[in-house]
């Protein structure tokens with residue numbers, strides 16, 4: 110892949126996520142998508158940068174805020190929108206909704222509504238991969254709120270002790286629902302504490318997808334060479350309310366000024382500037398953007414026309430049948 114194609118590919122991946130969520134914002138008020146929405150807006154560079162360095166043979170796990178992770182790993186807008194509309198062609202057959210997206214064939218193993226619950230599952234997968242000697246690396250994405258759960262520390266401990274091929278990716282947006290990190294943590298820095306574990310720590314406040322990609326590529330190399338876990342810590346700003354598709358600066362727990370500061374370095378804006386600097390024209394970029402938007406619109410129309418799963422399907426694939 111030439112360099113320009115690489116820069117463009119990262120932009121296209123982020124644009125797919127952003128445009129998909131813009132379409133959700135537009136269509137959600139008609140109440141046909143019954144699932145609660147935890148939007149990824151603002152987070153795109155972390156997920157796209159990390160997934161790019163992990164590559165297609167890795168395994169990923171995420172949280173209820175996983176639109177970005179699903180689209181970055183699969184690029185599958187058809188299965189995504191059918192799932193949002195609860196339809197039988199949805200990626201988890203219309204039974205998971207926005208909070209339980211998964212696509213094991215593409216490496217996205219599980220996401221869950223229960224905070225921190227996929228962390229021990231990811232560690233279990235990393236153990237299986239080490240045992241099977243299949244060379245796969247696990248990337249587990251979680252928020253700063255997950256660090257408040259005991260299971261996070263138990264999982265990190267055992268992963269370090271057993272030297273598992275896993276990358277912990279903490280995406281810190283400064284809030285768990287409406288509570289600031291400083292009001293929840295009896296310590297100053299997550300990173301300083303994790304540095305005492307037998308793993309490598311990298312951290313950044315950048316919203317530049319390429320910087321994140323480079324840090325993450327270092328992490329992947331470290332796991333491969335040193336056979337030890339890595340903890341990646343990234344800051345970002347959640348643009349929309351905790352759950353839902355609206356702005357929430359009127360709620361009083363955070364300010365629009367804070368948002369504006371982050372929006373100046375919006376990940377898509379930064380990558381678009383880079384593409385222009387590298388010689389792509391505004392029209393060329395707009396063509397890419399409208400092709401993505403058109404594809405999304407087609408998927409939405411298709412999803413709306415597709416039938417719901419039958420009632421007899423309710424318990425299928427929900428419980429393990431042996």
Ligand SMILES: Cc1ncc(C[n+]2csc(CCOP(=O)(O)OP(=O)(O)O)c2C)c(N)n1
Nearest residue numbers: 174222223224252253254255282284285286
């Ligand atoms: C075990 C558990 N406790 C509490 C909740 C309620 N809850 C949902 S989201 C959330 C905040 C999590 O914040 P963070 O991990 O920072 O992720 P973010 O929503 O910011 O992406 C909480 C407490 C839950 N879903 N699961």
